[in-house]
Amino acid sequence: xxxxxxxxxxxxxxxxxxxxxxxxxxxxxxxxxxxxxxxxxxxxxxxxxxxxxxxxxxxxxxxxxxxxxxxxxxxxxxxxxxxxxxxxxxxxxxxxxxxxxxxxxxxxxxxxxxxxxxxxxxxxxxxxxxxxxxxxxxxxxxxxxxxxxxxxxxxxxxxxxxxxxxxxxxxxxxxxxxxxxxxxxxxxxxxxxxxxxxxxxxxxxxxxxxxxxxxxxxxxxxxxxxxxxxxxxxxxxxxxxxxxxxxxxxxxxxxxxxxxxxxxxxxxxxxxxxxxxxxxxxxxxxxxxxxxxxxxxxxxxxxxxxxxxxxxxxxxxxxxxxxxxxxxxxxxxxxxxxxxxxxxxxxxxxxxxxxxxxxxxxxxxxxxxxxxxxxxxxxxxxxxxxxxxxxxxxxxxxxxxxxxxxxxxxxxxxxxxxxxxxxxxxxxxxxxxxxxxxxxxxxxxxxxxxxxxxxxxxxxxxxxxxxxxx
Amino acid sequence: xxxxxxxxxxxxxxxxxxxxxxxxxxxxxxxxxxxxxxxxxxxxxxxxxxxxxxxxxxxxxxxxxxxxxxxxxxxxxxxxxxxxxxxxxxxxxxxxxxxxxxxxxxxxxxxxxxxxxxxxxxxxxxxxxxxxxxxxxxxxxxxxxxxxxxxxxxxxxxxxxxxxxxxxxxxxxxxxxxxxxxxxxxxxxxxxxxxxxxxxxxxxxxxxxxxxxxxxxxxxxxxxxxxxxxxxxxxxxxxxxxxxxxxxxxxxxxxxxxxxxxxxxxxxxxxxxxxxxxxxxxxxxxxxxxxxxxxxxxxxxxxxxxxxxxxxxxxxxxxxxxxxxxxxxxxxxxxxxxxxxxxxxxxxxxxxxxxxxxxxxxxxxxxxxxxxxxxxxxxxxxxxxxxxxxxxxxxxxxxxxxxxxxxxxxxxxxxxxxxxxxxxxxxxxxxxxxxxxxxxxxxxxxxxxxxxxxxxxxxxxx
Numbered sequence: 001x002x003x004x005x006x007x008x009x010x011x012x013x014x015x016x017x018x019x020x021x022x023x024x025x026x027x028x029x030x031x032x033x034x035x036x037x038x039x040x041x042x043x044x045x046x047x048x049x050x051x052x053x054x055x056x057x058x059x060x061x062x063x064x065x066x067x068x069x070x071x072x073x074x075x076x077x078x079x080x081x082x083x084x085x086x087x088x089x090x091x092x093x094x095x096x097x098x099x100x101x102x103x104x105x106x107x108x109x110x111x112x113x114x115x116x117x118x119x120x121x122x123x124x125x126x127x128x129x130x131x132x133x134x135x136x137x138x139x140x141x142x143x144x145x146x147x148x149x150x151x152x153x154x155x156x157x158x159x160x161x162x163x164x165x166x167x168x169x170x171x172x173x174x175x176x177x178x179x180x181x182x183x184x185x186x187x188x189x190x191x192x193x194x195x196x197x198x199x200x201x202x203x204x205x206x207x208x209x210x211x212x213x214x215x216x217x218x219x220x221x222x223x224x225x226x227x228x229x230x231x232x233x234x235x236x237x238x239x240x241x242x243x244x245x246x247x248x249x250x251x252x253x254x255x256x257x258x259x260x261x262x263x264x265x266x267x268x269x270x271x272x273x274x275x276x277x278x279x280x281x282x283x284x285x286x287x288x289x290x291x292x293x294x295x296x297x298x299x300x301x302x303x304x305x306x307x308x309x310x311x312x313x314x315x316x317x318x319x320x321x322x323x324x325x326x327x328x329x330x331x332x333x334x335x336x337x338x339x340x341x342x343x344x345x346x347x348x349x350x351x352x353x354x355x356x357x358x359x360x361x362x363x364x365x366x367x368x369x370x371x372x373x374x375x376x377x378x379x380x381x382x383x384x385x386x387x388x389x390x391x392x393x394x395x396x397x398x399x400x401x402x403x404x405x406x407x408x409x410x411x412x413x414x415x416x417x418x419x420x421x422x423x424x425x426x427x428x429x430x431x432x433x434x435x436x437x438x439x440x441x442x443x444x445x446x447x448x449x450x451x452x453x454x455x456x457x458x459x460x461x462x463x464x465x466x467x468x469x470x
Numbered sequence: 471x472x473x474x475x476x477x478x479x480x481x482x483x484x485x486x487x488x489x490x491x492x493x494x495x496x497x498x499x500x501x502x503x504x505x506x507x508x509x510x511x512x513x514x515x516x517x518x519x520x521x522x523x524x525x526x527x528x529x530x531x532x533x534x535x536x537x538x539x540x541x542x543x544x545x546x547x548x549x550x551x552x553x554x555x556x557x558x559x560x561x562x563x564x565x566x567x568x569x570x571x572x573x574x575x576x577x578x579x580x581x582x583x584x585x586x587x588x589x590x591x592x593x594x595x596x597x598x599x600x601x602x603x604x605x606x607x608x609x610x611x612x613x614x615x616x617x618x619x620x621x622x623x624x625x626x627x628x629x630x631x632x633x634x635x636x637x638x639x640x641x642x643x644x645x646x647x648x649x650x651x652x653x654x655x656x657x658x659x660x661x662x663x664x665x666x667x668x669x670x671x672x673x674x675x676x677x678x679x680x681x682x683x684x685x686x687x688x689x690x691x692x693x694x695x696x697x698x699x700x701x702x703x704x705x706x707x708x709x710x711x712x713x714x715x716x717x718x719x720x721x722x723x724x725x726x727x728x729x730x731x732x733x734x735x736x737x738x739x740x741x742x743x744x745x746x747x748x749x750x751x752x753x754x755x756x757x758x759x760x761x762x763x764x765x766x767x768x769x770x771x772x773x774x775x776x777x778x779x780x781x782x783x784x785x786x787x788x789x790x791x792x793x794x795x796x797x798x799x800x801x802x803x804x805x806x807x808x809x810x811x812x813x814x815x816x817x818x819x820x821x822x823x824x825x826x827x828x829x830x831x832x833x834x835x836x837x838x839x840x841x842x843x844x845x846x847x848x849x850x851x852x853x854x855x856x857x858x859x860x861x862x863x864x865x866x867x868x869x870x871x872x873x874x875x876x877x878x879x880x881x882x883x884x885x886x887x888x889x890x891x892x893x894x895x896x897x898x899x900x901x902x903x904x905x906x907x908x909x910x911x912x913x914x915x916x917x918x919x920x921x922x923x924x925x926x927x928x929x930x931x932x
Contacts, residue, residue, distance in 0.1 A: 024811055029570050030559035032811045033533035035551050040519060040538065054516040057538045070516055077596030078504060078511035079604050109558040130730055169730045174854040254507045256658070257618040257650045260846075342517050382849045384861040384880055389932055391859050391882060393851050411852065415882075415932055446505055446620050447515060448910035469931060470851045470859060470884045 004068055005148040008075070009083065010046040011068070012147035014298060015039075015059065016341035019105060023112055023136040024184075025120040030113065031133070040341035045071045049081035055342035086321040087332050089301050091150040096295025098157035099288065100191035104138035107192045112136050115200060116162075122204035123166045128212045131167035135184040136195060137440070139452070143298075151300040159291060159452060161187030161438060162195050164204055168211040175214035175410060177395055179203040181232045182378050187438035187452065188289045210396060213408055220397050220412040222468035226372030227414055228365060228461045233394050234354065235437035235455035236378045241418040242274075242281060243352040243455070245387035246308055246316075248323040248333075250347075259444050260385030263418065264314065266327040272314045275422025278357055281309035283318055285334055285350035290454035291438050292337075292350030299345060301334035308352065312422075320347050339449035346445045351436065353456030357428025362459045365429055367403040373467050374398045374405060375412050380470075391415040393470060413470040421462060429458035475520070475629035476639040478540060482522050483631045485542075485549040489526040489556050491575045493632040493807050495765060497521045499913045501624035502594045509607040509616045516594075521912055524548050525807040526556035530570030532789075532808030533559045572808060573792040575634040576800065581769040584753070584760035588667040591643040592625035599623070602673035606649050609674045613681035614689055615651040615659075622646050623668040624913050628765070630807075636767035644759055644915035646907035647671040650864055651680035657693065657877060659683025660843055660864035662708065664905035664917050666759060683843065683865040686877055693877040694868055696930065702839035703928040704832045704869065710821065711904030711918035712845045713858070714749070717887045718816040720853045722775055724786035724801075725813025728794040733856045733888055734781050742781045743891035748822040749776040751785060751803070752919075755820045757903045759915050764817075766809070768802040775816070776891075787814040821920035824897025832896055832924040834872040840881065840928070841867040841874050856887040859931070882932040890925050898922040 004011035017039040024032040040057040041064060052075030056067040116134035123132040139159040146152045163185015165178035180186045180198055188194040229237060249255050250262045264272065274281075285303035287293055294303050299321050307315045317323075319333035336345035359365050366374060380393035397412035398405045436454040443450055473481075475496040482494035498520035505513040522545065525534040533555035537548040561567030599621040610617035622645065629639035648662035661679035663671055705713075726732040734742065743749075753761050753770035763769050766788055774782045786794065787804035790813050803814035826832045833841065843865030851857045859882065866878045898921040905917035 026811070028568070030531050030533070030567075033531075033555045033559045035535040035555060037535075037537045037539070037548070038519075038521075050511050050514070052514050052516075055519060057519050067518075074502065074504075074514045074516055074596045077600040078514060079600060079607060081510040109555065113558060167729075167731065169854075172854075174731050174852070253618070253652070254512055256507060256652060257505070257620060257648060342519055344513060344515055346513075380849045380851045380859070382847045382859045382861070382882075384882070385846055385863055389861065389880075389882055391884070391932070413851065443910065446513075446907075446909075447501070447503055447517070447622075447913070448908050450910060470857065 001146050001148050003065060004045060007072060008045040008047045010148055011044065012145065013041055013043045014341060015041045015144040017142045018340055019140045021105065021138045023116060024133060025116045026133045027131060028120055038340060041067065042341045042344060043067045043071050044344055045075055047072060047075040049083040050075040050078045053344040084322055085325040087325045087330065089321060089332060092145065092153040092296045092300035092302065094153055096155035098189050098293065100158040102192040103158065104160045104192040105140060119164050119200035119204045122201055123164065123208040126208060126212050128168045128170060128215060129166050129208050130169040134164045134200060136162040137184060137187060145296065145298065145300050147300055153296050153300060155295045157189055157294060158191055159187050159189050160192055160194050161185055162198060162200065164200050164207055166208040166211040168215050170215045173215050175211050177207045177211040178377060179207050181437060182395060187291060187440050188436065189291050189293050190289055214396060214410045217408040217410040220373065220409040220468045224464055224466050226369055226461060226463055227465040227467060228369065228372060228374040228400065228459060230376040230459050231435060231457045232437050233375055233378050234457040234460055236381055238352055238354050238455045238457060239439055240381060240383045241387060241390055243349045245418065246318050247347045248317040248319040248327065251317060252323055252326060258446050263386045263388045268314050269316060273312055274309045274314045274419060275312050276425040277312045278425050278428055279309050279312045279422055280355035281352065282306065282355065283308055283333065283350050283352050287351040287353065287436065287456065290351035290436050291452035292454055297334045297336045298338045299332065299336040301332045304334050306333045318347055318349060323347060337451060339451055343445065343447065343449045348451050349442065349453040351454045351456060356431040356434040356458045359427040359429045361433055362429055365427055365459060365461055366400055366405055369400050369461060370402060372400045373412065374400055388418050391469060412467065414465050414467045415469040416465055421465065424463040424465060425460060426463050427461040429460065433458040475627045476631065476637060478522065479629045479631040482524055482545045485546050486524060486526060486553065488553045489528045491527040491633045493525045493575055493630060495523040495807050496629045497912045498627045499624060500594060501622065501913055502596060502599060503620060503622035504599045504603060505620050506603050507618045509610055511603060522548060523807060524552040526552045527572060527575060528556040529560040530572050531556060531559035532572045534807060571793055572789050575632050576636065576766055576768050576788060578635040579769050581638050581762045584762055586642045586666050586760035588643045591623050591645055591668040594623055598668060602647060602671055605673035606677035609677035610651050610681050613685045615653045615681045615684045617649050617651055617677050619649040620647065620907060621671060622907065626913050630767040632767060638763055638767050640762040645671055646905055647673060647676055648907060649676040649680045651677060651684040653684040653689055655689060657684050658864045664903050664907065686867065691877055693879040695879045696881060698931050700927040700929050702836045703925050704829055704841045705923045705925060706829060706843050707902050707904045707920050707922050708844040709842045710920045710923050712848055713887045713890060714819050714821060714918050714920060716848060716850065716858055717856060718819055720850055721856055722784045722816055723813040724784045724790035724794055727784050728790060731854060733854055734784060738781050740781055741779050742888055743776055743779040744894045745779040746824055746897060747776050747779050747891050747894060750774050750820050751816040751818050752820040753818045755818065755919055758818050758820065758919050759917050761817060764802040764804040765807050766800065766804040768800045770802045773801050785814045785816050790814055817916045819918040821901060823899045823901045823921040826896050826898045828898055829922045832898060832922055833869050833874060836869045836872060839869040840878065841869050851884065858887060859884040881930045883928055884931040885929040890928065893926045894923050895926050896924045
């Protein structure tokens, strides 16, 4: 940083050492067993109004100086632009260690395989089940951050989780059921203890039975009705229709070429109704176990909790030092995150959470619903580039009649428009039903980055929703 | 002189001491990507990195480890991790687990060279990108719009060495630029270009095309809203490429076919599309981003997939071919050493053009329909039906009496890809390379060469 300070307006550097392990079984065989390691430095400089960023795996002094020179060359070669301010932040200092009771990278591979293969086997036996799979995933990251403003901090985080899935196939149908979440399961900022607590083997027979039952279940009818969403599907609903919409870089039009923009504008904060008065949303980078929980973001801004929606009214955004300054905020929201040393940080979700309500348990909520559909476990998602018009499909649904969960329904789907959908929120289950759900494949940025984020949700009910749309 | 990727792969392979076979794969990347928004530069990323991946086969099981450390200690640690992983996959020292489905590493086969490398592009000159941005900003401004987008170029190399004797390397360049022009009222237009030579990226021309769409009908023109329903459509190549990419992922994937999850399971030899549909995977087709071999080192060759509307083939890696049986062999479509868990996919799809001169001629027979520039956030709803949903973006227009007349608000479609190909009435004559330019993980540029289509009905659901 000393070398950089003399040659540009601002610079920061991250040295990141990351490990990843993926283990999967498929139909009783080990399908994937890979360990990945990467280390390197990302140097970001600001020269005039332009940014330059260069990633290198050469961590020698010569390697880092060459990367700095290239970053300056890149910044200078771009068309001139007026410099925009950055919010003032106290220089980060110290060390943060994320929660981890048992390091997943120290757990013998055989122990992990024993669990996965047992869960895989427990899903087999019925002829219609064509594919069974079980998954384990773990990541660890060591990040050292320094800036020309005097920041110097270090943090280590560990993420771990997994899941199972059964695919049933008949002549014209393919149905999938998974646990605890689709697309390889659920991951938390935690050690192996999170994977062990998922108890995959115990849930395996039910998962297979439901996959087979879906093959002959009646299709979800097309109608407007009351919709109850389980926690995982609601987490993705929050992710797509709130989390991305409140990213300030999108709001300001800075992500228009890829991720898109937002139906929100900076002036909406404090003014715009996002949904029903029951809607309380925060972005909390301090939530224990969340994949968006850390000590500092990748600009060295200390983790914080930002109020996003209070009583249904939009209050705040996810922001960086530059975007926060552009809309006149005094502090960054601390949301600049990068997926590794070779990507520069962009505005990201931390843990965007829908706070729990007072509707009791999921059973209580069903009992209090005369007629509707309960949908569980995401299967497909799509939303427009302004985060307004969405369509989701889930793995399974049940019709709800007179307060009881009745027939299973296959191919459930629903669609809506963000503010109208959230205006229909009329019940959120209570705190004991609330938990964080991990999303490990949030894509954004160019070159692309996959980020791990979490969303805290409890099951909730929405009125007058179009279901059976696909 | 720096060690060549193939030399590095051979050094990594030499460190493997156990297993029934091993492969070392080196994927190197030198890239530069310039982003811009609101007609000013926003982020610029330069990457110099590589990944060494060591894959060990043991008793039909495949496992591996990767690193970007290239010192002897780093490679040795990677080799030990791969060996331990393979031993664990095979059931430990007792080998008490059933043999895995992997048929073994391929024998070496000569690979053919291609013209997919441009020395000047490999220089990654920031000034060339900066000039393209300047030109785009000027062209966008001339139409009262702002430019958003990306200019990027890269040199990548894949080198493979294996204990079965494979020793190959493939040096490539790729370049991509896209411009989204946004008018003051919020309407947008889009244009993109991909090639192996960054000189082919015309910042001014792309911004001009994008801006003309954003400003179509005048800056004050409000987009019309179309109620849900089925409408005839003209799909520009970008939209067609998106649909074909999903078809490759969901249905032309030999693993999905073998497991009964594909729309083509049991349908090879049957008509699945309109007779004028001819789709292949052609790694050296003019204009494509060529590749010499797949990630198991199997040489690429043209492969017919749909001929005159009849399903003729699907793509395989070594593992999916083994599972499929009936004499199936790898078609050189492994996406990872030992085969990716999701199965193989086409990487060089080519849809042969038809008889229409251009998009305007495709519009001519349509009384009332929809003109689509590109699709966004597409996702599979029911994979076995190839049923997708997604939205139109950056240039959706109403076609009336054979001509594009006014802008439309973006629409959601929910329809099957094979259904779209069945209802295809005509194709434009000149296929072009389309790419989304998405570079997650180690850069691996792909694109689909395809024309525009006229389709007699696409189902819009919102």
